[in-house]
Amino acid sequence: MSQAILTLNAGSSSLKFAVFAVNPGDEVKPRLRGKVENIGAAPHMVAVDADGAVLVERRWSADAGLAHEAFLEPLLEWIDDHLGQARLKAIGHRVVHGGASFTTPVLVTEPVLSALDALTPMAPLHQPHNLAAIRAAQAARPGLPQVACFDTAFHSAHADVVTRFALPRAWHEQGVRRYGFHGLSYEYVAGRLQALDPALSAGKVLVAHLGAGASLCAISSGQSLDTTMGFTALDGLMMGTRCGALDPGVILYLQQQAGLTPAAVEDLLYNRSGLLGVSQVSSDMRALLASEDPKAQQAVDLFVFRIAREAGALMSSLGGLDGVVFTGGIGENAAAIRNAVANRLAWTGLVLDQGANQQGQGLVSDSQSRVAVWVIPTDEEVMIARHALEIIKDL
Ligand SMILES: Nc1ncnc2c1ncn2[C@@H]1O[C@H](COP(=O)(O)OP(=O)(O)O)[C@@H](O)[C@H]1O
Ligand SMILES: CC(=O)OP(=O)(O)O
């Protein structure tokens, strides 16, 4: 009987899932993938097979009030019905925060779960959903190995200086330091780039993961050297609803002068800021690009400005720039954003091929460009499946 691995990637408002067949040579091959989007509002589930044919599509009403956990049991049953002859060998999970202790994927045990629970305050949008998915999967499939794969792990070899805040050193020792996120995405993209352009992948590359959450990663010879997110996934770029880098004095002002409680500050910075907060229109880049509202344009301009500014910082960490890779929902699909970022980085000698950029696939820089620019669709799911298989191989 063939074997399969299920991956679960519980995000702030979505639950992505995929089933991979384990082929000879331990190669994982996608069988089906899908997502439940818009959880908390009007959930929408869609799943497709390996050829992209729709297997299921379902909508729930906005007032159903369903949380992530409500989808897990029916989802696991639906997946069982679609496994055919295959037997589920493990479930791999994306866990956003691994802290200082988890620098590689691990088999989930109770002590692992409680250690990950302690990191929840540092990833309030993600960690509770990641851990709820693990607990629900444990309850539904007792005995089935669960593997946690961390967003932070790809950045765990950063030089000491990259990890530090200029705070009294005792805080660093207590774990108040920069970690970085979106590591599963960066690891996948780095692997794809090595296959697509080995010479570039041996050089200095800036990868822009621009989705609901957004960050940049400085990758040299396939290794992460620096990244824009830090202690939490709030730092760095402006995001859908998150503020990105902020003068810490603003937080003091909000609490001490404006009288916001810590919980209200958390809600402001994680849920009400970013594209949504500045535009007052939407957190969704598609809606902003289609809007006539000048505030939407202002939000897009700030998003692009912040990318270019942080890109400058990471070029310094890299000591140069040979290539840029765009990925994530915005990076893969929004030609206008790639173009605007490219215009701000023109001083590096980066020139887009306008036709290729509109197409948005593969190499999109001009043949005369000093900096190569690629669009590479990310795949956190396949990375999770590979890691899960690696961990359970010796069980
Ligand atoms: N065709 C498109 N043009 C512009 N933005 C897009 C397009 N398709 C998706 N996006 C944007 O991608 C973002 C979601 O990215 P994604 O990587 O899927 O998010 P998540 O972090 O939830 O995985 C949204 O802001 C959405 O508007
Ligand atoms: C870490 C993070 O911001 O993840 P996402 O982009 O999925 O929200």
Ligand SMILES: [Mg+2]
């Ligand atoms: Mg994402």
